[in-house]
Amino acid sequence: MTTRQFGQPLKRNEDPRLLTGHALFTDDVQLPGMLHVAFWRSDLAHAFIRSVDVESARKRPGIVAVYTAEDLGEFWQPGPLLVPPPPVEQLEFHQRTQVPLAKGKVRHAGEAVAMVVAESRYLAEDALDDVYVDYEPLEAVVDLEAALAAGAPLVHEDLGTNVSARVTQTKGDWAAAESEADLVLRRRYHYDRGTAAAMENRGIAASWDERAQRLTVWDTTQAPIAIRNGLAAMLGLSEHQVRVIAPFIGGGFGPKIMMFYPEEVLLAWAAVQLNCSLKWIEDREENFYATTQERGQIHDAAIALKRDGTVLGVKDRFLHDAGAYAPYGLTVPINSQCTLLGPYVVPSYRSEFTSVFTNKPIVTPYRGAGRQHGVFVMERLLDAAARRLSLDPAEIRRRNFIPPEEFPYSNEIIYQDFAPLVYDSGNYEPALDRALELIDYERFKQEEQPRREAAGERVGIAVVNYIEGTGIGPYEGARVTVEASGKVSVATGVGTQGQGHYTSFAQVVAEQIGVDVPDVHVVTGDTDLFYWGAGTFASRGAVVAGNAMHAAATKVRRKILKLAGEKLEAAEEDLELIEGRVQVKGVPQTSISLGALAAEANPMRGAVQPGTEPGLEATEYFGPERGATASGVHAMILRVDKDTFLLEIERYVVVHDCGTVINPLILEGQIQGGVAQGIGNAFYEQLHFDENGALRNASLMDYLLPTASDIPNIVSDHVETPSPLNPLGVKGAGEAGAIPVGALFAQALDDAYRDIELEVREIPLSPNRLFELVGEALTRERA
Amino acid sequence: MKPAAFDYHAPRTLEEALDLLAAYGEDAKPLAGGQSLVPTMNFRLAQPEALVDLNEIDGLFFIREGERGLHCGAMTRQRAVERSGMARKAAPLLHEAMPHIAHAQIRNRGTIGGSLAHADPAAELPAVAIALDASMYVRSVTDARWVPARDFYVGLFATAMEPGELLVEVAFPQPRPRSGWAFEEVARQHGNYAMCGAAAVVELSEEGAIKKARLVFLSVGEGPVAADQAAAMLVGERPTATALRAAAEEAATKEIDPVGDIHAGPAYRRHLARVIGERVLTRATARANEAPLL
Structure with missing residues (x-):
């Protein structure tokens, strides 16, 4: 190999199409006679439905059909449980999953009660005015602690409780750690809800072809294959009668892997019922209710340490807001529970959580998927301990790192993929040192901060660590084909939502086949082009699909070499693949192009020999035994306007270790996008529910997403500790940027107000909240 | 939607x-x-x-100098006002406030009359209009009248206009000699709604005392709030830092009654009014004086 493709900061293959408006998104699908759908959504969070009257809506002009739960007949079924509870002893779990249309009861504001199919979206929305729902309003379950109190209203009456699940996991002996400790600190932390707010809302187009007896569904899903399988089963069709296409998607972030959204099953069902094509595009207001959310947790945590800062144990008890239904099982709270341990040696750990049903939109993973909560708790505990022990925050972290020679390192508890929480590899101290160097930690603390504080400024510095379990199974697959044109086509089942798969996967393949990356054509997310797979989630695309690509490409490479050896009458080991040709090493005259070779492999005369296959093609699968553990350090210098409490991030550093890097440019984008979402989470974004479970800020006017002017330039660097769990040595990077940002803000603010012992114990923050917290700290200080 | x-x-x-x-x-x-x-x-x-x-009515798009000072047709795009050299000179406070109105893309489309007539309590232009003693020209089929800005705003999203009336023009008087101006607001993000904002105009006498002052807040009431007591306190005073701070304090504690929303509670808004009030009075005075504060 003379030109390396793998590891290079190549520009993305997909960008010309995306940037010039030539990529297909779901709303671009226009079919003849297409109908349009709108949903009547509950404005109450909790109410019995006495009756639903859609008769006058049905009679309006341009209305094709109006459906309620009753009209669905046998098709009305609660959705599947996507992830069953993990094999943890004495686990309590109550399964309740979302329904296509509310029947008898609404359990969160925005839950769909009726579906209107009309000749246009305008007419469909007009008809919503003529849907009459007779409610019996109920007290809403909003607060997590009140939900568990005796006599609380129940989200699911038949359960007799609002408990969705209880899980306890332990390691070592917390009681012993507590009794041995020189210092035990207890804290309560709040981490509130946010929404992913992808640039593209959800959307579904479905078309039933009666002559072909085939259903085609375009869906903004992160898991097209699972949607295909599920729709076929629900509709009584063969999987081959259903094609699901996840086209280009404007951001996934996790909520788009929820299955099955009511709209997904209803559009497909209605297309078959009405023998038509129809489309529903979620509007931004609907997105605030009908797309899943994340993050409401309350933690009561304690840490036990020796005087030198050595951690002896952590105890954590937390409540997790599941929302009205819990289709995703325990993934989010298990992530919080496991990720809390971070890159540290924590000999004793006791963590118990209660997942709680509330009358709020459903919670499923959103970038970070519970990890930021765990990181927030652990990093805050360490900060509180450092202050009490007069240690520098960076130093207390350094003293507790798992040493590099201890890997693989077992934390003894069970992770979200049901495998024991074992870190495959890691090397934490070099990353911390690099981050401190890039942020100029010592100079800031010794020189700049005192000087600026003397001039009346409020400035703080922070450095936090995290680990991220990535790249979990079960598996993904890939098919690599050299075409007669000499170009290479690649198909995989995972969908793409902006991650640059068309480039990073192409780099993995190009590395083996010896072609240029733009000559590798990648197709993702079309079930007709690749049959098997799980989906894009848990920072697993590069790890799992990437290694399947590598395996398939390696096999095609072997086929190329074998056939070329025969054609060129040369030994395989004397051949090289270079610029789309196979040649005898150093003898370019003796060569054959990949295109010619592909034609030779698919002859018009002669027979394929027994035990061989036509073509230069291979399909391979990869499934890791468990996830690869990425890690990183974020550092920041933050200035607070002491009068207005607005913040300015003056410097932001990320040092990240996701093993082998496929494309540094794409990785940089992942990190920056993640940090932007983390900043939103830390200081701008909050869903404000009132006591009735109504959302007070269901628009981008009031739900503040960070904009370009709120995001600093991010200085990033990488440490590469390859994962031993996969041939490429890669680890996932999709969520890393978002995970530790809340903890980072908290530490920086504490530092800026250390004279009055500010201690931030909640996320998200806001200027108003900071004004209150500083006011309280001042009052305490004066007392 | x-x-x-x-x-x-x-x-x-x-x-x-x-x-x-x-x-x-x-x-x-x-x-x-x-x-x-x-x-x-x-x-x-x-x-x-x-x-x-109203976008096809050519006669509503203009910026010109006239008998009442700077006249703007109601349909004049906010961006056009922002970029107008004439407006900058004739109404520098207006010019200073313009970039705070949402984002440039919105100002390309948004009009000066639309914002003034919409009477959003978080809008910049109503507060500026009152601070500058602007007047609004209102027309109907049967009537035409000039309404002082101060009388134009009568409540939450409410103006003195009757059904059938249309705001067609606004006029801003020319700056007085030895006067200065300042506008400032605090929003959670650039281009977002202000949690509190204030416009100030300060006119000095030949002796350097305050002859006239205007301090008008936005986002702390049902409409623009003119802090008249604070302004009156300053008249005849030397513009010392202490006097300006006291005026801002008076305004923030007695003259506004902010309600809270999800972004800013009443206490924080009041705090911001104090901070911003002092800042705009200080800057307006400095501009009037073109000399350091006493």
């Missing part, structure tokens, strides 16, 4: 527009830049029977 059906009219003359508004009464909405009205209609919070689109 699709609007309910409505009739659409795009008259070419002001007279036609006024006829339509008279005919529909409260059932029609004039459409200027549409930056507030159209989203409200998409949410179906507003369902007017008809829109009278």
Whole structure:
């Protein structure tokens, strides 16, 4: 190999199409006679439905059909449980999953009660005015602690409780750690809800072809294959009668892997019922209710340490807001529970959580998927301990790192993929040192901060660590084909939502086949082009699909070499693949192009020999035994306007270790996008529910997403500790940027107000909240 | 998020527009830049029977100097005011406030009259209009009148205009000698709604005492709030830092009654009023004085 493709900061293959408006998104699908759908959504969070009257809506002009739960007949079924509870002893779990249309009861504001199919979206929305729902309003379950109190209203009456699940996991002996400790600190932390707010809302187009007896569904899903399988089963069709296409998607972030959204099953069902094509595009207001959310947790945590800062144990008890239904099982709270341990040696750990049903939109993973909560708790505990022990925050972290020679390192508890929480590899101290160097930690603390504080400024510095379990199974697959044109086509089942798969996967393949990356054509997310797979989630695309690509490409490479050896009458080991040709090493005259070779492999005369296959093609699968553990350090210098409490991030550093890097440019984008979402989470974004479970800020006017002017330039660097769990040595990077940002803000603010012992114990923050917290700290200080 | 059906009219003359508004009464909405009205209609919070689109009426787009100072046609785009050299010179406070109005893309479409007539309590232009003693020219089929800005705002999203009336022009008096101005606001993000903002105008006497002062807040009441007591306290005073701070304190504690929302509670808004009030008075005085504070 003379030109390396793998590891290079190549520009993305997909960008010309995306940037010039030539990529297909779901709303671009226009079919003849297409109908349009709108949903009547509950404005109450909790109410019995006495009756639903859609008769006058049905009679309006341009209305094709109006459906309620009753009209669905046998098709009305609660959705599947996507992830069953993990094999943890004495686990309590109550399964309740979302329904296509509310029947008898609404359990969160925005839950769909009726579906209107009309000749246009305008007419469909007009008809919503003529849907009459007779409610019996109920007290809403909003607060997590009140939900568990005796006599609380129940989200699911038949359960007799609002408990969705209880899980306890332990390691070592917390009681012993507590009794041995020189210092035990207890804290309560709040981490509130946010929404992913992808640039593209959800959307579904479905078309039933009666002559072909085939259903085609375009869906903004992160898991097209699972949607295909599920729709076929629900509709009584063969999987081959259903094609699901996840086209280009404007951001996934996790909520788009929820299955099955009511709209997904209803559009497909209605297309078959009405023998038509129809489309529903979620509007931004609907997105605030009908797309899943994340993050409401309350933690009561304690840490036990020796005087030198050595951690002896952590105890954590937390409540997790599941929302009205819990289709995703325990993934989010298990992530919080496991990720809390971070890159540290924590000999004793006791963590118990209660997942709680509330009358709020459903919670499923959103970038970070519970990890930021765990990181927030652990990093805050360490900060509180450092202050009490007069240690520098960076130093207390350094003293507790798992040493590099201890890997693989077992934390003894069970992770979200049901495998024991074992870190495959890691090397934490070099990353911390690099981050401190890039942020100029010592100079800031010794020189700049005192000087600026003397001039009346409020400035703080922070450095936090995290680990991220990535790249979990079960598996993904890939098919690599050299075409007669000499170009290479690649198909995989995972969908793409902006991650640059068309480039990073192409780099993995190009590395083996010896072609240029733009000559590798990648197709993702079309079930007709690749049959098997799980989906894009848990920072697993590069790890799992990437290694399947590598395996398939390696096999095609072997086929190329074998056939070329025969054609060129040369030994395989004397051949090289270079610029789309196979040649005898150093003898370019003796060569054959990949295109010619592909034609030779698919002859018009002669027979394929027994035990061989036509073509230069291979399909391979990869499934890791468990996830690869990425890690990183974020550092920041933050200035607070002491009068207005607005913040300015003056410097932001990320040092990240996701093993082998496929494309540094794409990785940089992942990190920056993640940090932007983390900043939103830390200081701008909050869903404000009132006591009735109504959302007070269901628009981008009031739900503040960070904009370009709120995001600093991010200085990033990488440490590469390859994962031993996969041939490429890669680890996932999709969520890393978002995970530790809340903890980072908290530490920086504490530092800026250390004279009055500010201690931030909640996320998200806001200027108003900071004004209150500083006011309280001042009052305490004066007392 | 699709609007309910409505009739659409795009008259070419002001007279036609006024006829339509008279005919529909409260059932029609004039459409200027549409930056507030159209989203409200998409949410179906507003369902007017008809829109009278003013964008084809050439006579409503102008910036010129006239007998009342700087005159702007109601349909003049905010971006045009922002970039006008004449406006910058004749109404520097207005010029300073313009970039705080949402984002440039919105100002390209949004109009000066649309914002003034919409009377959003978080809007910049109403506060500026009061601080500058601007006046609004209001027309109907039967009537034409100039309304002082101070009398134009009568409550939450409410103005002194009757159904059938249209704001067609606004005039800002020329700056007085030895006067200075300042505008500032605190928003959670650039381009977002202000949690508190203030416009100030300070005029000094030849002796350097304060001859006249204006301090008008936005986002702390049902409309623009003129802090007249604070302004009165300053008249005749030397503009010392202490006096300016005391005036801001007076305004923030006694003259505003902010309600909270999800972004800013009443206490924080009051705190911001104190901070911003002092900042704008200080800057306005410095500009009036062109000399360091006493």
